Amino acid sequence: MLLTDQLFLVLCRLRNGLHIKDLAYRFNIKPKSVSVIFKSVILYMYLKLGYLSYWSHRDTIIQNMPQQYKHEFPTCLAIIDCTEFKIEKPSTLKSQSQCYSDYKSSTTLKSLGLQIREGL
Known part of the structure; x- marks a missing residue:
């Protein structure tokens, strides 16, 4: 192929x-x-x-963040968001239990794409 x-x-x-x-x-x-x-x-x-690297420079982030955000969260540079993708049911019971999502009511792959950066 x-x-x-x-x-x-x-x-x-x-x-x-x-x-x-x-x-x-x-x-x-x-x-x-x-x-x-x-x-x-x-x-x-x-x-x-x-x-x-998928992080912009700290100065760029601060320059482009909304004023209200700067005021309410002065030391935070990121918001962490997670996602889940539905996957086929794994063959082993242990894997099934590790991948099951109550939120989605199915087996999923969980993904966390960002790191937190605090402290200006």
Whole structure:
């Protein structure tokens, strides 16, 4: 399978939450191959992109923050937001219990994308 097709497969799974069996059917490959491709491309993306800084400089953040925010939260530079993505039900009971979300009433992958920076 071409690398561009592998990347497209991963992006389809991330953006649309397509299941492994669905992707296997769409790409005419085995489900195990989908899992291997997904894991390897995600690892490659992390190794290539993981070093990128997504924080603007402190002065830029302060300059662009609303006045009310500056007044009410003078030492805070970030708001932390979490998200959950629905995933296929894991095969082991331990993994199922770790991934189950009462909020979503299904198994999910939880993601926290930011770090907190306090203290000007």
